Amino acid sequence: MECKKSSNARFCNCTYPGCEKHGVCCECLQYHLGMRQLPGCCFPKEVERTYDRSFERFAALVTARQV
Secondary structure, eight states, X not given: OOOOHHHHHTTOOOOOTTOTTTTOXXXXXXXXXTTTBOOGGGSOHHHHTTXXXXXXXXXXXXXXXXX
């Protein structure tokens, strides 16, 4: 399957400077799941900027109806 990096990048809200996975969703997802995290695109912008992408933070946002 061909990677659609350029079109994916338009929707990637990752604010990590120099992220080599920017727009490469399959690598990003694999990386974050391996660290018990979700990628930045699963979080509101203000939360993504904190770099707390843990499952626990996501669950708290779901409970608070913020995602």
